[in-house]
Amino acid sequence: MKVDLSTLSSHPPIVGSPNTTLAWEGLWPDESATQAFAQSLASQLQKWTGGRDARIELRGNLGTGKTTLVRHLLRAAGVQGRIKSPTYAVVEPHQVGSGEAAWPIWHFDFYRFNDPQEWEDAGFRDIFAGPGLKLMEWPDKVAGQLPCADWYITLAAMDEHSRHVHICAGTPQGLSWLQAWIGSAQDEN
Numbered sequence: 001m002k003v004d005l006s007t008l009s010s011h012p013p014i015v016g017s018p019n020t021t022l023a024w025e026g027l028w029p030d031e032s033a034t035q036a037f038a039q040s041l042a043s044q045l046q047k048w049t050g051g052r053d054a055r056i057e058l059r060g061n062l063g064t065g066k067t068t069l070v071r072h073l074l075r076a077a078g079v080q081g082r083i084k085s086p087t088y089a090v091v092e093p094h095q096v097g098s099g100e101a102a103w104p105i106w107h108f109d110f111y112r113f114n115d116p117q118e119w120e121d122a123g124f125r126d127i128f129a130g131p132g133l134k135l136m137e138w139p140d141k142v143a144g145q146l147p148c149a150d151w152y153i154t155l156a157a158m159d160e161h162s163r164h165v166h167i168c169a170g171t172p173q174g175l176s177w178l179q180a181w182i183g184s185a186q187d188e189n
Contacts, residue, residue, distance in 0.1 A: 022175065024167040024182050027158070034065060034163065038072030044184075045077075045133065048177050052103050053131050055147060057139040057170075060155035065163050066137045069155070070107055073135070077105060086137075087111060090122065104132030110141040119145040150174030 028034050045051035058066040071083050078096040086092040086109040096103040106127055113119065119142040128134060128147055139146055148170040156164040169175040 022169065022178055022182070024165075024178060024185065026165045026185075028065075028163045028165060030161045031065075031068065034069055035072045035076075037165070038069055039076040042073055042076035042078075044177070044181065046103070048180065050173050051177065052133060054151065054174070054177075055128070055134045055136070055149045056151045056153060057136045057146075057149040058153050058155070059139070061157070064155040064157050066155060067109075069153070070135050070137070074105060074107070077103065077133075079105070085109065091124070091127070104130075105135070106132055107135045107137075109137040111138040113138075113141040116142045116145045118142070150177065 026037075028037065045054055048054075058069065060066055067085050074083050074094055079094045083094075084092055086107050090109060090112070092107045094105040094107065096105065108124075110119070119125075124145075136146065136149070139149070150169065150171045151174050152168050152170055154166040156166075158164055167178060167181070169178045
């Protein structure tokens with residue numbers, strides 16, 4: 001007996017790859033351009049519906065500026081004090097504001113993971129199920145464990161200072177934010 005599986009309904013995948021061809025690309029000639037991008041993104045995340053609960057994967061080789069981007073983004077979001085890299089701790093929690101206006105932000109660095117199961121063993125499923133912005137470096141180290149990211153930001157070093165940036169969406173919500181981002185970038189030109 002043959003069953004036509006295309007007629008069955010399904011739920012959105014928990015884990016997956018970006019499913020859109022829409023993308024934004026840019027060139028940051030220096031760190032000040034990275035900072036300007038981070039400031040704009042922090043502002044938009046707080047305005048976009050659901051943006052304060054976004055999941056953003058940061059991809060790129062060592063030294064491409066993933067942590068630098070996150071530091072600028074955290075500072076632009078309002079994080080005060082020292083901003084540490086989570087390379088050894090794996091996650092650094094932050095919170096901007098208090099009470100009803102509180103915005104939890106989680107910065108993950110999975111570089112030191114050797115097995116994707118370590119993500120589950122560390123109890124990160126609960127963090128991802130809760131509110132807050134999740135910024136993830138080295139997500140490939142926990143392949144198959146992470147929920148789909150709203151945005152995938154890939155950085156590539158062009159030289160010592162400049163970076164090529166590619167952003168694509170992995171969720172319908174991320175796609176709507178990307179469309180808004182592209183629209184605002186066109187308005188600036």
